[in-house]
Amino acid sequence: MNKKGFLFTALLLVGILVLAGCSSSNKEEAAPADNANANTIQAENGVLNVEASNWKFNGEKFVVKSGADVTINLKNVEGFHGLAIDELGVNIQGDGSATFKADKPGEYTIYCSVPCGQGHNDMKSTLVVELFAMFGKPDETRV
Ligand SMILES: [Cu+2]
Numbered sequence: 001m002n003k004k005g006f007l008f009t010a011l012l013l014v015g016i017l018v019l020a021g022c023s024s025s026n027k028e029e030a031a032p033a034d035n036a037n038a039n040t041i042q043a044e045n046g047v048l049n050v051e052a053s054n055w056k057f058n059g060e061k062f063v064v065k066s067g068a069d070v071t072i073n074l075k076n077v078e079g080f081h082g083l084a085i086d087e088l089g090v091n092i093q094g095d096g097s098a099t100f101k102a103d104k105p106g107e108y109t110i111y112c113s114v115p116c117g118q119g120h121n122d123m124k125s126t127l128v129v130e131l132f133a134m135f136g137k138p139d140e141t142r143v
Pocket residue numbers: 081082112113114115116117119120121123
């Protein structure tokens with residue numbers, strides 16, 4: 001086998017392992033209430049479903065991967081709220097959706113953009129954009 005062929009096979013194997021790892025870790029189990037990760041919500045297939053109530057979002061942290069389009073669906077389950085992320089040009093008011101591209105890894109503030117009453121100023125969560133790294137070499141695979 002030549003060098004390129006070997007490399008290809010190796011990458012293929014790594015890919016299969018990564019896929020296998022992902023699918024097994026996707027199983028969600030009921031987390032205990034005091035679990036620090038219980039309030040972290042991962043985007044699934046680029047979709048983030050956010051629920052707003054008086055006066056909080058359903059997660060403290062929402063995690064997406066960099067580089068891909070992300071769609072946020074906001075659903076008001078109690079009261080009337082909005083969801084804005086200034087740096088990404090997102091501002092949903094009431095039930096609705098917004099799509100953006102999260103190019104820069106980092107943390108962004110999610111806040112309610114509708115004056116909704118006494119807890120309005122506390123309606124803040126964090127959007128975490130994680131660097132999407134393929135095969136562990138983020139700098140070389142970034143476009
Ligand atoms: Cu508000």
